[in-house]
Amino acid sequence: MLTRVVRRVVIAPAVVLLAVLMWITLPLWLLGAAALSPLLPGRWRALRLAWIFVVYLTMEAVVLAVLLGLWLASGFGRRIRSPYYEGIHYDLVQGVMWVFFREAKRVLKLTILTDGPSPDAHPGVPILVACRHAGPGDSFTLIHALMHWYRREPRVVLKDTLAWDPVIDVLLRRIPASFISPDPAEGDDLESKIALLASGLDADDAFVIFPEGGNFTPERRQRAIDKLHRLGLDKMAARAEAMTNVLAPRPGGFIAALDAAPEADVVLVAHTGLDHLLTVGDIWRELPMDKRIVMRWWQVSRDEIPESREERIEWLFGWWEHIDAWIEDYDGHPT
Known part of the structure; x- marks a missing residue:
């Protein structure tokens, strides 16, 4: 407080x-x-x-x-927090995103491309968006895409450290969003926060979560692998070691959102162009001058998603392996 x-x-x-x-x-x-x-x-x-x-x-x-x-x-x-003022705040977010990305694309020569079918391939249903997390700005780029290109109202799970930005702090406490701490001590409370935010989605909503829990770095990747070993999940750890571009996903929050929104389809999002920026020096040298950001979308109908927790964890790991392979292939053969 x-x-x-x-x-x-x-x-x-x-x-x-x-x-x-x-x-x-x-x-x-x-x-x-x-x-x-x-x-x-x-x-x-x-x-x-x-x-x-x-x-x-x-x-x-x-x-x-x-x-x-x-x-x-x-x-x-x-x-x-009435529906009238909530709509005004969403319009404000959309306007801010439009202005900032217009200037970024103009001044910094940024290009943002989307690949794959539109997330609205199945209109009239809410969506749960699970995105790869790497590099600065990917969450803002994703929200921009959802609001401007796909006309969705996002509900976002984000780290509480972002609340030190005063606009984010005020604005995202007036529309559906959840600031969470990466501290594992929160345990079930974290999942309950996610479930609460994912409840009651309508056809225009998009619930956004980053299952990796943080930006990709080699150190975080190794910590995620070590944690799987400590939990006795050696097969999962071996699969995580084989993924070189993403962190092993943390399934708890994602599964809580699935349970809370049983009518929602799932959209998986990969991107490249903002990764490999791990230090302040990297950001200064490379970001964000003359960059091309490519976002790849996959939409999965709800009836294609397994029902049991174990099968859902396997399903999510499989998709993260697919995302890792897409990044590897795209970085090796950019078009």
């Missing part, structure tokens, strides 16, 4: 103040970035990234002001 007060009372006003100061001193920042650009790899790298930071910080400040206005208009928050 104390950390939420700090985010709302200290960090959010600080972001608005920083945005104002940035615009007051903007010519100096742009001149400095332009002067640095010839010294850095890439075409106008510093200047282009500086402009994206300006756009991001400006949007943060503007959205915080809009969110405050909506809170006041809703009777000091009394009606803020």
Whole structure:
């Protein structure tokens, strides 16, 4: 509770103040970035990234002001979670995503491609979206795709550390979303949170989960393999060792969502273009200049998904092996 007060009372006003100061001193920042650009790899790298930071910080400040206005208009928050205001907040998310990705694609020369059948191959049913997690920005790219290209209203499970961004903190507490801690001590409570969020999906909803539990790194991959060995799941550990591009999925949350939404189809999502960015140096050298992000979708009808827990774990591992093979093949033969 104390950390939420700090985010709302200290960090959010600080972001608005920083945005104002940035615009007051903007010519100096742009001149400095332009002067640095010839010294850095890439075409106008510093200047282009500086402009994206300006756009991001400006949007943060503007959205915080809009969110405050909506809170006041809703009777000091009394009606803020009503269907009417929920729809307004989803529209706000969609608008923010549209502006930011439009600028990112224009300034940073990003290209986002989708491969495979549309997730709406079976319209009129909710979907559970299980996505590979690797590199910065993949969750935002996925939400952008779901809202703009597939007209879905996402319900997202995300780490509680992301709540330190004041817009994410405020906005995602007004629409269906769940901040969870990766701390395994949460145990069943974590799965109950996921099940609650996945309940009551309608035909326009998309429940989003990242079964790996975190971005791919070699260290996390090895820890996941070691954990399977400690649990006596040596066959699963061997399968996880054979997957070199993804982490072994954690099935508990995904299965809880399946049980809570028995009418939903499942969409599996792989992507490439944002991976191999493991350190700050990697991000500075490669992200996100002149990148092509490819997202591959597979939709599985509910009647094709096994019923028992053991069969579902096997099914999920099989799909993660398929995703690993797709990434390996695509990275070796990009088109």
